[in-house]
Amino acid sequence: MARSARDCLLTCLENLSEGELRRFKAKLNEVPVRRGNANIPRGKLQKAETLDLTNMMVSFYTEKYAVQLTAKVLKAINCKDRAEELLIATGNRPQLRNSSNVHFIERHREALIQRTTPVEPVLDKLFGSVLSDEQYQKITAKETNPDKMRELYRLVPSWDLRCKNKLYEALKAKNPHLVNDLEGR
Structure with missing residues (x-):
């Protein structure tokens, strides 16, 4: 069964270390978001566990944009490998895998x-x-x-x-x- 973008996002955030997650939350509040969206309030971000954070991001930005924004923030905090894994898992890097999911x-x-x-x-x-x-x-x-x-x-x-x-x-x-x-x- 294919995993949803929300599931991939949750797995990605759960695999961050505590320090990486703190940096992620801080940077997420600083990056400019696309027009028509607002940043998640800092107070809500700081208290959020990974499941709550995932749900907030999806409700604020939609699944697709939440994945793009997460990858952007991960790259900004020097977690490029995690960003690539997320993009590949959600089908946003098709050059590495084909339709049968073979690398x-x-x-x-x-x-x-x-x-x-x-x-x-x-x-x-x-x-x-x-x-x-x-x-x-x-x-x-x-x-x-x-x-x-x-x-x-x-x-x-x-x-x-x-x-x-x-x-x-x-x-x-x-x-x-x-x-x-x-x-x-």
Whole structure:
């Protein structure tokens, strides 16, 4: 069953740390909202738990705009990964997933294994945030680029959406022509 934008918004807010949630509430009251909408009063925001906050945002802004505004505020408080996850979960970033909800890196596995060259710059972008030192060493020890990519893909089934998005971003940054070619299919 597909999750509603409200459910995705609630999950996103529930996954924020206490500090992130405080910063989110403070910034939410400061950002300009679209014409015809008003900011949620500061007093109501400060007292609101995540469920109440979600309900307030949807009632003040509608589900769709609440998601857009949440992503904007998350980016402003340097929670860009959370913003991307929310946009993807609500269908606002279709380039990473297709209609069957298969992520770009899973959909183009074979082509990425065969065509990613060189692999090391991609691995360098993943090192520390996605790949441990041991994983990095194991992958770079392989002799050919396809073998390195196959070794990297052995990790993908255990990855969450954030990790898959980081691989997509690394591939896009280091091999933009390949990603653009595959996205054009």
